Amino acid sequence: MGKTIFEKIWDAHVVATEKGGIEVLYIDRHFIHEVTSPQAFSELEKRGLPLFRPEQTVATADHNVPTWNQHLPIPDPLSRKQVNTLEENCRKFGVTHYGLGHPHQGIVHVIGPELGITQPGMTIVCGDSHTSTHGAFGTVAFGIGTSQVAMVMASQCLLLNRPKKMRITVNGQTGPGVFPKDVILYIISKLGTGGGTGHFVEYAGDVFRNMSMEGRMTVCNMSIEMGARGGLIAPDQTTFDYIKGRKFAPSGEAFDQAVAYWKTLPSDEDAVFDTEYHFDAADIEPMITYGTNPGMGIKITGRIPQLDEVSSKENFRKSLEYMGLQPGMSLLGKKIDHVFIGSCTNSRIEDLRLVARIVKGRRKAANVQAMIVPGSRQVADQAREEGIDQVLREAGFQMREAGCSACLGMNEDKIPPGEYCVSTSNRNFEGRQGPGARTFLVSPLLAAVIALEGRIVDARTYAELADVL
């Protein structure tokens, strides 16, 4: 029987299999950031242990950093302490650190790929659930807790139960205005927030084959939002072309050898999955969430379900009350207060280019505060080089510096209580963007058009947008 890509990578990293089937999995790359690493470093110190493989560990500051004036000391004393602690720990334990001010600083899941650190066939972990992003390159990448961060620091290994295998196939051609974000929001709306629990997902089919690497990262990023351990897409020419020439990618002969290996990774034709789903691309439309988990999504022209159409009635009621919405209503025309374009889901150069094309020569609505937070310093620099930041500023968007920002509202970028934010991020949980904040998750396309209109609209109804749809 053939193997799936997941099995090929996992099997190649098993150091030992223990009683009861628990496996010792070797980790190729460990990304760390300021929020989930300090207690792990303390654990090493408490036990007098060195960091086993510092050269396979990369650190950056992203979750807790301000997105203004990054050249100045961080005003919030707790944030400053956490960011400084990371820097000190990295110095002490010999870890490469891309801190504030470093040209490689940025959201950990944006910088790994753009620096060429993320490569097919690797096992990658980070104390962050969106580590699944790296799966876009055909890696086994997943989020871990701080105790596990300490385990990887101490041994470069984890003790794990092997997840089950799921394949989600989407074939056919998506319609106008449908972006990778819509594809993944659609899948999550079908499977629910627990639908992938216990599984590692492979995304297969035309729709993912035809996506750019940025689009694949958006899809894999949100695997965790259906509860999956991770999600991946088999590497192909698009992957190899993206990696070639990047700072830490292999070069010359080593690159050719690597590609030869990467080409062996895709799932064998006779590989078997524990669970399979098939969707038709033609059924997918631009999506928006209406509730307080990413599974509560509808097409932009759709209506919020009626109470008798949902299974978790109490949750549904609680969710709509929090959002200030009613069952059965359409979201079209709903006035909004904020637009946030950023996060490890949609803050890459491709996203910023798309937004710039839409807003060029136009102005955001007066009732909207619009904020763009590039995923990394490199993305910000690239945007400046291409003149994108100028276009966005002229349209009334605030251009910020790189970080996680209002995706999770750990820094001062919070949405005020009761206000509505259309966001390109990944989570619409209660209070996620600030206590009482109300979040609608959408693609960068919808976010841009909604920023201009000040209310929720269907981008497909604008004739002047025909060439970007």
Add this chain to the structure above:
Amino acid sequence: MEKFTTLQSTAVPLPIENVDTDQIIPARFLKATSREGFGENLFCDWRYDSNGQARPDFVLNNPLYSGKILIAGRNFGSGSSREHAAWAIYDYGFRVVVSSFFADIFKGNALNTGLLPIEISESFLQQLLSAVHANPKTLFRVDLENQELAVPDRGLSETFEIHPYKKMCLLNGYDDIDYLISLKDRILAFEEQKPA
């Protein structure tokens, strides 16, 4: 890690589904560099209003309910990988969380924290919630060795699954780091033969 063998306690009911880790501990409280003190902000935005006043309708503010067992709705702990969620529950004083379904990362984090996640059937969960609602003084008994959760007064019990390795760790207070360190020679041998 503290040992866990048996526990007899009253329980706190939280019959809400899909409780995500942003509810358990909101991100703005993740700025600490130590593991302690997160219990203070457990379920902060459900527990307190915007002026910091306790919301009387939230179960942790209801003096009728207390105990070391939290009984929660389906799909508990979804979302962020923050282990701080498990630390907050533990720091508040809970030692067991019962649900009919747990998110993967939360479950692993709980086990690594010494907090026992017990996954039971949806019907048993509903029975437990009825029992605690009918009488908040109801005693629940957890026996890890025999993998059993019981309500002795009501003659109810159900067994639960736990990985034998994780069970051994909890019963003895061991953690994975010691174990992984003991495998160092094998890890070095693995690195030796692994293609670059």
